[in-house]
Amino acid sequence: MNVFIREMKANRKSLIIWSIGVFLMVASSMGKYAALSASGQSINDLLGQMPNSLKAIMGLGTFDLSTVIGYYGVLFIYLVVMATIHAAMLGANIISKEERDKTAEFLLVKPISRNKIITSKLSATLVNILVLNLVTFVSSIVMVQKYSNGESVIGDITVLMIGMFMLQLIFLFIGTAIAAISKNPKTATSLSTGILLITFILSVAIDINSRIENLKYLTPFKYYEAKNLLLDGGFDAVYVILSAVIIPVLFSTTYVFYRKRDLNV
Amino acid sequence: MNMFLHELKAYRKFTIIWTLSLVGIIVLFLSMFPSFSQEAEEFKKLMEGFPEAVRIAFGLAVENIGSIIGYYSYVFLYISLVGAIQAMSLGTSIVSKEVREKTADFLLTKPVTRTQIMTSKLLAALTSLVITNLFFITVATTMAFLVETKEYSTKIFLMISLTLFFLQLIFLALGIIVSVVVTKIKSVLPISLGTVFTFFIVSAVASIIGDDALRYITPFEYFDLAYIVQNSSYETSFIIAAIGFIAAAITASYFIYSKKDIHAV
Numbered sequence: 001m002n003v004f005i006r007e008m009k010a011n012r013k014s015l016i017i018w019s020i021g022v023f024l025m026v027a028s029s030m031g032k033y034a035a036l037s038a039s040g041q042s043i044n045d046l047l048g049q050m051p052n053s054l055k056a057i058m059g060l061g062t063f064d065l066s067t068v069i070g071y072y073g074v075l076f077i078y079l080v081v082m083a084t085i086h087a088a089m090l091g092a093n094i095i096s097k098e099e100r101d102k103t104a105e106f107l108l109v110k111p112i113s114r115n116k117i118i119t120s121k122l123s124a125t126l127v128n129i130l131v132l133n134l135v136t137f138v139s140s141i142v143m144v145q146k147y148s149n150g151e152s153v154i155g156d157i158t159v160l161m162i163g164m165f166m167l168q169l170i171f172l173f174i175g176t177a178i179a180a181i182s183k184n185p186k187t188a189t190s191l192s193t194g195i196l197l198i199t200f201i202l203s204v205a206i207d208i209n210s211r212i213e214n215l216k217y218l219t220p221f222k223y224y225e226a227k228n229l230l231l232d233g234g235f236d237a238v239y240v241i242l243s244a245v246i247i248p249v250l251f252s253t254t255y256v257f258y259r260k261r262d263l264n265v
Numbered sequence: 266m267n268m269f270l271h272e273l274k275a276y277r278k279f280t281i282i283w284t285l286s287l288v289g290i291i292v293l294f295l296s297m298f299p300s301f302s303q304e305a306e307e308f309k310k311l312m313e314g315f316p317e318a319v320r321i322a323f324g325l326a327v328e329n330i331g332s333i334i335g336y337y338s339y340v341f342l343y344i345s346l347v348g349a350i351q352a353m354s355l356g357t358s359i360v361s362k363e364v365r366e367k368t369a370d371f372l373l374t375k376p377v378t379r380t381q382i383m384t385s386k387l388l389a390a391l392t393s394l395v396i397t398n399l400f401f402i403t404v405a406t407t408m409a410f411l412v413e414t415k416e417y418s419t420k421i422f423l424m425i426s427l428t429l430f431f432l433q434l435i436f437l438a439l440g441i442i443v444s445v446v447v448t449k450i451k452s453v454l455p456i457s458l459g460t461v462f463t464f465f466i467v468s469a470v471a472s473i474i475g476d477d478a479l480r481y482i483t484p485f486e487y488f489d490l491a492y493i494v495q496n497s498s499y500e501t502s503f504i505i506a507a508i509g510f511i512a513a514a515i516t517a518s519y520f521i522y523s524k525k526d527i528h529a530v
Contacts, residue, residue: 208340
């Protein structure tokens, strides 16, 4: 319990900064929407006829930009990038910081098993990403509802936020697994972020060229994409099952490797 | 001279990894150009049917996007992102690593002035970036030559590629001033990633709003690729802003580093 409380306190400042950042992101983008919605319908007709790769270039996807929720769908990818960076760095840091800050010996001579340590740390990270997700959820609801002219957006946003949470979980456990495995604490964070960047660039590449669409199983960003969640009616079973496999595997990897590894004190 | 060579060797793996990443990304994106330009051609024919006003409202972006220059301008956004992360990490870590890795008292008791230390590190970082950019420009130009069958302006292509170098210089200067001001940096990656992504998101916001004042805040907007393509030159006010910032940051870094109390433990 103490480890949990301590980790929560240690990550408090970072969580606050990230939450403010996410809120500002949602607020400023929706503020822009007010300006955009004034510019009319003809843009939509044009967009309807564009080939998808061209739209990917414009960053527009298949959304109806004149509706609030369509616009939010475009914004979603940026929010996801922010949330996943937060999750990956949080996961990698929370495990590797003991060795980096030379506090590993202190912690491990306490009468607490390594499993319990990992459990407490992971619980703290789960609370953190949940908080960030909720902050995003609430600010989105507030801001989107403001411009939505009455239609209810809560259902759509909830679906998107669940998708974002799954992505956060995936990257969180990628971070913790890498940190649990690697002997050098410094490489853990860079490796997790590297993987994140690569999968992100891959998802962009897939948008541009649909021929490499088969690679979409390699990049988590494609599992929960705004356009799939909003337009094609919800979660795709394949991706949910894939996540349900990836997350427990990484989760148990973290435990197993941390238990077995010789820690550098 | 010793310090310069030592830093170069120390960052050899770093430079190689980042150069390979940048080269990999541009090869990936440019290899997708042929199929992309085909789709764009079909769309341009469609565009003929639309009223003049709508076409202008959409901007030259669509006219150009089918060409190699237009496509390159788009994918260059991601190149800039990766390049900025490299430069920022390099700038932030090269000075702070003495304190982080406890080599500060060893270095500072040698018969070299702090100015000399700073100069060597700065030159080493610069050289690392120059090497990266040389490889990148070579590969990019070769790839463009291979995939584009029509005529295009190699000068404009080169000008766009050079903006990577300028952007990296700005982030290098930013990284150095940050590392010199902050007393002890435990981990470079969160700072550099956070800063770069913040500026990146601000630039995404600025480009949609079209607010000119915001452009001065974020280095990503200093080199507007559409302007370069149209006018075959850089925007003077931003060049001045960039040079001004770099000069001020570097000078301040020298000054602060000379007076700073360095923690040897």
